[in-house]
Amino acid sequence: xxxxxxxxxxxxxxxxxxxxxxxxxxxxxxxxxxxxxxxxxxxxxxxxxxxxxxxxxxxxxxxxxxxxxxxxxxxxxxxxxxxxxxxxxxxxxxxxxxxxxxxxxxxxxxxxxxxxxxxxxxxxxxxxxxxxxxxxxxxxxxxxxxxxxxxxxxxxxxxxxxxxxxxxxxxxxxxxxxxxxxxxxxxxxxxxxxxxxxxxxxxxxxxxxxxxxxxxxxxxxxxxxxxxxxxxxxxxxxxxxxxxxxxxxxxx
Ligand code: 76R
Numbered sequence: 001x002x003x004x005x006x007x008x009x010x011x012x013x014x015x016x017x018x019x020x021x022x023x024x025x026x027x028x029x030x031x032x033x034x035x036x037x038x039x040x041x042x043x044x045x046x047x048x049x050x051x052x053x054x055x056x057x058x059x060x061x062x063x064x065x066x067x068x069x070x071x072x073x074x075x076x077x078x079x080x081x082x083x084x085x086x087x088x089x090x091x092x093x094x095x096x097x098x099x100x101x102x103x104x105x106x107x108x109x110x111x112x113x114x115x116x117x118x119x120x121x122x123x124x125x126x127x128x129x130x131x132x133x134x135x136x137x138x139x140x141x142x143x144x145x146x147x148x149x150x151x152x153x154x155x156x157x158x159x160x161x162x163x164x165x166x167x168x169x170x171x172x173x174x175x176x177x178x179x180x181x182x183x184x185x186x187x188x189x190x191x192x193x194x195x196x197x198x199x200x201x202x203x204x205x206x207x208x209x210x211x212x213x214x215x216x217x218x219x220x221x222x223x224x225x226x227x228x229x230x231x232x233x234x235x236x237x238x239x240x241x242x243x244x245x246x247x248x249x250x251x252x
Pocket of ligand 1: 108109110111167169188191192194195196198199202204206217219232233236237242246
């Protein structure tokens, strides 16, 4: 079996929307000094501009990591940059101090399809890298890209509460990247089963950030009840994929 899977070290993945998270603290002192009329003008200008920005959502933040988070989902990285510039052009931006940001792209890891495809390629005795082999791989990707379209290009879920954190899979004594594909596939299936219990209560969007930012994945969770974040994440800590192999960054 492991020789069948050997050409697939990484699972096949599909990429969709590029995502930018921007965290800001507000310079309240400077903002207070401009007076009520100017504040109202700044707020009106910002409200009108954000009203026009499709694929952008704003969240008030609790705690010292920032006061405001702006999340952008776009179709291209160039559009993402344009969104960042549009925010920078607002009068209000004079009072926004970036505390951090995160760049990633919506990612669906196709462990199940990859394992099934590897089996069928082996059965057909196709040589890895041959034109026939490549055609089968791109056929699978194309088919998945079509059926996963809504999940690759999601709208920002319209839920009141948002939780974001970056994470890695471990490369220490316990090393995710040296596990065989079949084992990673099994662990991801178990991970998905736990997640599915929260299907109605939480909308999750996983984005990949290898090559884009300091962590490997971004996790965006959206819910109407913030306590559900704690329940879901707590339950997942006991899941092997998290318990043995996950390392987490700061939570926002
Ligand atoms: O996308 C899918 O629904 C298929 C199953 C699935 C995959 C492939 C899935 C389901 N996830 C997948 C991939 Mn997930 N996920 C996280 C976290 O806090 C922690 O312990 C981990 C952070 C949460 C809370 C979460 C929730 N998932 C991934 C990956 C990529 C791994 C790779 O490719 O190696 C990461 C890093 C990751 C992390 N996941 C689900 C959820 C939930 C709620 C589901 C079920 C979704 C549903 O069925 O509606």
